[in-house]
Amino acid sequence: MPELPEVETVRAGLVPSMQGHVITRAEVNRPDLRWPFPDDMAQRLTGATVTALRRRSKYILADLSTGETLIIHLGMSGRMTVSGDPLGQFHHDHPAPAKHDHVVFHMGNGARVTFNDPRRFGAMDLAKTDALNDHWLIKPIGPEPLGNGFNEAYLVKAFAAKNTPVKTALLDQRLIAGLGNIYVCEVLFRAHIDPTRKAKDLSKKQIASLVPIVRDVLNKAIAAGGSSLKDYRQADGELGYFQKAFQAYDRAGHPCQTPECTGSIARIVQSGRSTFYCPKCQR
DNA sequence: CAGGGTTCCTGGATGC
DNA sequence: TGCATCCAGGAACCCT
Numbered sequence A: 001m002p003e004l005p006e007v008e009t010v011r012a013g014l015v016p017s018m019q020g021h022v023i024t025r026a027e028v029n030r031p032d033l034r035w036p037f038p039d040d041m042a043q044r045l046t047g048a049t050v051t052a053l054r055r056r057s058k059y060i061l062a063d064l065s066t067g068e069t070l071i072i073h074l075g076m077s078g079r080m081t082v083s084g085d086p087l088g089q090f091h092h093d094h095p096a097p098a099k100h101d102h103v104v105f106h107m108g109n110g111a112r113v114t115f116n117d118p119r120r121f122g123a124m125d126l127a128k129t130d131a132l133n134d135h136w137l138i139k140p141i142g143p144e145p146l147g148n149g150f151n152e153a154y155l156v157k158a159f160a161a162k163n164t165p166v167k168t169a170l171l172d173q174r175l176i177a178g179l180g181n182i183y184v185c186e187v188l189f190r191a192h193i194d195p196t197r198k199a200k201d202l203s204k205k206q207i208a209s210l211v212p213i214v215r216d217v218l219n220k221a222i223a224a225g226g227s228s229l230k231d232y233r234q235a236d237g238e239l240g241y242f243q244k245a246f247q248a249y250d251r252a253g254h255p256c257q258t259p260e261c262t263g264s265i266a267r268i269v270q271s272g273r274s275t276f277y278c279p280k281c282q283r
Numbered sequence B: 001c002a003g004g005g006t007t008c009c010t011g012g013a014t015g016c
Numbered sequence C: 001t002g003c004a005t006c007c008a009g010g011a012a013c014c015c016t
Helices: A004-018 A041-045 A129-134 A152-159 A166-171 A181-191 A204-223
Strands: A023-028 A050-056 A059-064 A068-073 A079-084 A101-107 A111-116 A123-128 A266-270 A273-277
Touching: A004 A050, A004 A059, A004 A079, A004 A101, A004 A111, A004 A204, A023 A041, A041 A123, A059 A129, A068 A129, A123 A129, A152 A166, A152 A204, A166 A181, A181 A204, A181 A273
Parallel strands: none
Antiparallel strands: A023 A101, A050 A059, A059 A068, A068 A123, A079 A111, A101 A111, A266 A273
């Protein structure tokens, strides 16, 4: 999936087409993704104006003029792409949905925003905006890594009793929001920390070093427009470029790029997921 | 409760 | 070219 930088890239790409514009028609082509949609989702979206497009963790949040917020998760293969004509000359055009086009938002400005998700691990739900933080998907999520709540003191406390590998701890959305497999690998590589080390066994100095590295990796990835693995694309259909900056992820067998290090990147499996790291300089 | 394996689903890459 | 197998950016769920 799209991890935090990809979701942020998609959100920003959708702003011109959606924010401040009315949903004239919500085309809901199936009853569910990972979970059932509210059965009256199309009606509740129709006629609503998107007043703001926000992001929390890997969720895109579309605040609506109706007092509700549309919660969108892209899962592993979800994409949102914009088509149609911004001048609104062809409002009445209803092209047949392509395969896996599960939801299409027809906007008052003529744009069509299509949610396409082959694997259907994505999700959509509606909740009252003022109770959003109590929603079952949102409530358990930990602090935003780019916000003030994520800092050395927080992370030291969060890791204190964690008997799990630091790789797994960083992937736990309840501890830190928005990190996925790619960025966790990249962060641990840059921090020279062995992903198999138990979180509670890291030194305070190592934990402290993770904070600015997490922020830096995410900020650079956002600036590059995400990573665009496989067929993932930004909202405007362009590829993201952060993947050119990968130093560990998907680089098994390549020489380690850490200065002076003569190791090479290894691939191991931790709780069913690939981890890429340099066994020589990540301790 | 914490930790780890399994599971949902489709499609692309790889191997024979 | 066809078919089987493996793997994938997530995360809830069900075990122990």
